[in-house]
Amino acid sequence: MSSNLSSGSGAAEKPRVRFAPSPTGYLHVGGARTALFNWLFARHFGGTLILRIEDTDAERSTAEMVDGILQGLKWLGIRWDEGPYYQSQRTELYRQSAAKLLEADAAYYCFCTREELEQRRAKAAEEGRPPKYEGTCRKLDRSEALRRKLSGQPAALRFAIPESGSTSFDDAVFGKVEFSNSELEDFVLLRSDGTPTYHLSVVADDADLRITHIVRGADHISNTPKQVLLYQALGAAIPMFAHVPLILGPDKTRLSKRHGATSVMAYRDEGIVPEAFRNYLALLGWTPPEGMPEMLGDSELIRLFSLKAISRANAVFDRVKLDWFNAEYIRTYPAETLLSLIEAEWRKAHLTPVSNDRQWLLSTIDLLKPRARSLKDFSGAFRAFFNDEFEPDSQAVDKFLKDENVRALLLELARRYETCADFSEQESERILRDFAAEKGVKAGALINGSRVALTGQGVAPSLFAVMHAIGKNRTVSRLKRVEELALAARGSKA
């Protein structure tokens, strides 16, 4: 018979959701998106987000990884309301649940050793049979099994899957999903050392924490019928499931290290702002209602989010679009917001700005931000604005300072600026244009050459705004050093 309808119960209740990473690695983008969806869902309904650390695999879980995950969530701006709970500290709950299952005859002791199981699996594979546990110990007499267990023989506890029928559940994104019970294996609940495995601890915890909606990766779909059966055997209410499609690399295989940056922290280090990352991640598999823009701040994301609008197909992670969001956010942020982000970037890059004058910092940031693509630009391409030590871009030098005549003229121009009384934007432009006319050269040639001399880059804001930002003294001395700069560029190119 087909068991279980989805609960979806307690419509009036505030949802309780959880993000339950396993600390066997850093917070990766897939986990981050799952966390984000949980967070958006909880906030949308004024519910509760619970953080739970699934560290039942003592071998592979480390405190360092837990820390990394917490840090990643904090950087992402995802705040949880309860927890973190650690499964390693809740073993009593799992033992009680296991005892209950044994009591109800929904579980049995299994004395098969690892070696035996492996042998049988290998043989099954050889013969082309499914490598399913065939229930050797399920046939054991109950009292006999108990006697052996009591006598000290090591035993795992297995769940007894119903012999017939099917198990289905209603998924908020996939709809009804059904599995034949004959496909399911009598999985292990308690290892022979008494520690719980994933299925038991997850279900016991989700029931205990009164989780109403389980939002997790689609890689868990196949696990779900086992868990549904567990809920039923435990007499617990079945939550609503929402499986979100996986994130893929450009080659359409599951995103992993070999695709490059996969840890959330790597994106912070690459100068991505958290809000841009959140916005991009939210759009990976979820679509706002029609007519909505894609640039969506947190409050709008929260307001518009819905499990129904989650796509069923896996999505390729598109770095280029992330970068577009990043540039877009940097451009729209007020300089005050950017300053603290940029200061963190400077600390990382060991760059100390030549001045701490706040007004100057803010106006310079405002000047630069329209063409920034990453926070890193403020310590990289824009370095010359904040520090006197910078490497010229050899391509830019090649393009605009190759002509020695131009370089000579810039030297002469430097002297004009040196002796000028008024160095305003208007006046510095007038001086340069008059100078160009006098020498019979195009102003553009001098402007472009100056830009490279002053910033080391071929790409920068309007030249006279640049001059204003870096000031008269630095403008003059950099123009004077144009030969040196050209030489340095040639050197670095070689």
Added chain:
RNA sequence: GGCGCUAUCGUCUAGGGGUUAGGACGGAAGAUUCUCAAUCUUCAAACCCGGGUUCGAUUCCCGGUAGCGCUACCA
């Protein structure tokens, strides 16, 4: 292999029995200019295949194919 899920521009996706199949990123061209962005204007770009059902399928059904997931005393 078995089971499950999925399939619209290069990518993220909207749509849905009759549409010029819409948007965003990216791409191309042009305008602008002091370089590069930005901005504005244009353009190119998609319904996996085969059968049904139907007056009509990209849409509904079935099959195939492909991709992904699961198939542990990992989570």
